[in-house]
Amino acid sequence: MNPNHEREREHELSHEDRRLIRAIDAGLRPAETSAARRAALRAELEARIERGAHPWRWLAPSAAALAAAAVTLWLVRPVATEPEPVRSAAGELYALSQLATGGEDLLETPAYLPDDYRALALLIEGEDAEP
Amino acid sequence: MQIAAQSHMADVLQPMEAAAFAAFVEARRERAVRLAYRLLAGDQAAAEDVAQNAFLRAHGALARFRGDASIDTWFFRILVREVQRYRRWRSLRAWVGLERAPEPSHTRAPGDPGLRARIVAALERLSPAQREVFVLVHLEEQSVAEAAAVLGKAIGTVKSHLHRALESLRRELADLAREEREP
Numbered sequence: 208m209n210p211n212h213e214r215e216r217e218h219e220l221s222h223e224d225r226r227l228i229r230a231i232d233a234g235l236r237p238a239e240t241s242a243a244r245r246a247a248l249r250a251e252l253e254a255r256i257e258r259g260a261h262p263w264r265w266l267a268p269s270a271a272a273l274a275a276a277a278v279t280l281w282l283v284r285p286v287a288t289e290p291e292p293v294r295s296a297a298g299e300l301y302a303l304s305q306l307a308t309g310g311e312d313l314l315e316t317p318a319y320l321p322d323d324y325r326a327l328a329l330l331i332e333g334e335d336a337e338p
Numbered sequence: 339m340q341i342a343a344q345s346h347m348a349d350v351l352q353p354m355e356a357a358a359f360a361a362f363v364e365a366r367r368e369r370a371v372r373l374a375y376r377l378l379a380g381d382q383a384a385a386e387d388v389a390q391n392a393f394l395r396a397h398g399a400l401a402r403f404r405g406d407a408s409i410d411t412w413f414f415r416i417l418v419r420e421v422q423r424y425r426r427w428r429s430l431r432a433w434v435g436l437e438r439a440p441e442p443s444h445t446r447a448p449g450d451p452g453l454r455a456r457i458v459a460a461l462e463r464l465s466p467a468q469r470e471v472f473v474l475v476h477l478e479e480q481s482v483a484e485a486a487a488v489l490g491k492a493i494g495t496v497k498s499h500l501h502r503a504l505e506s507l508r509r510e511l512a513d514l515a516r517e518e519r520e521p
Contacts, residue, residue, distance in 0.1 A: 223516070224504060231457050232476075235375070235461075236375075240371065240386075248386065255394055
C-alpha cells in the first residue's frame with residue numbers, strides 16, 4: 208500500500224475505528240483458492256475466451272436449427288382457402304333484413320305497411336295487391 | 339514505479355497474447371475474488387463467478403483500454419460493475435419469484451461463522467455506494483482518489499459515503515471496536 212494513503216487513513220481514524228476495521232477485515236475473508244481450483248478456473252476462462260473468439264462455431268448449429276424450424280413451419284402451414292366474397296354495404300343491409308324477417312323481402316310484404324297505405328294499395332291495384 | 343509497471347503491463351497486454359493475459363489474471367485473481375466476496379455478502383461461489391466474468395469482460399475490452407487510468411483501476415471498475423450487475427440480477431429473480439435468492443456459500447471461508455454473519459448483516463444494511471466505498475478504502479486499502487476513480491464518483495462523494503458507512507458500522511458492531519478479536 209502507498210504510505211501516503213496509510214497516513215491519510217490513519218490520520219482520520221480513531222484507535223477504536225482501526226480496531227473495528229481490523230476485525231471486519233479479518234472476519235470477512237474468502238477461503239484461499241486451492242491450486243486445483245485455480246487450474247479449473249483458468250481452464251474455464253480459457254474455454255470461454257475461445258468460444259468468444261470463434262462465435263461461428265456456436266452460431267452455426269443455432270442457425271441450422273432455426274432454418275430447419277422455418278422449413279417445418281412452411282411445410283405445415285394451413286392450405287389457402289377460397290376468399291370470402293366481399294359484401295357491399297347494401298348487401299350487408301339486405302342480409303340483415305333477411306335475418307329479421309325470416310327470409311321474406313321487407314319491401315314486398317304489404318303486412319309490414321301501415322293500414323292507410325294498404326287501403327291505398329287495394330284501391331290502385333285491386334285484390335292482387337293483397338297476398 | 340508502480341504506475342510504470344502498470345503501463346508496461348498494458349503495453350504487453352495490447353496484443354492480447356494468451357500468456358500475458360493469463361499472467362494478468364493470476365496476478366489479480368485472489369484480490370478480485372476477495373473484493374467480490376466482501377461486496378457480495380460473503381458468498382464464495384458468487385464471488386468466484388463474478389471475478390471470472392470480470393476477467394472475461396476485461397479480455398474483450400482490452401483492445402479499447404486507452405491507458406487513461408491505471409490498468410488496476412480499469413479492471414476493478416469492471417469488477418465492481420459486474421458485482422452491481424450480479425446483485426441486481428439476484429434481487430430481480432428473488433422479487434419476481436422465479437426462484438429463492440440463493441443462500442450465500444461461505445462454508446469454506448475461514449474464521450468464526452457467527453462473527454462473519456454479523457459483519458455481513460451490518461455491511462448489507464449500508465447503501466450499495468457506502469458498502470463499495472468502505473470495502474475499497476478500508477478493507478482493500480485503496481486511497482480515496484483510487485476508490486473514486488474505480489467507482490466513477492467525485493472524491494467528496496466518496497468521503498461522504500465513507501463517513502456515513504463508518505458511522506453505521508460503529509453503531510452496529512460497537513463491541514468489535516472495543517475489544518480486539520483474533521481472526
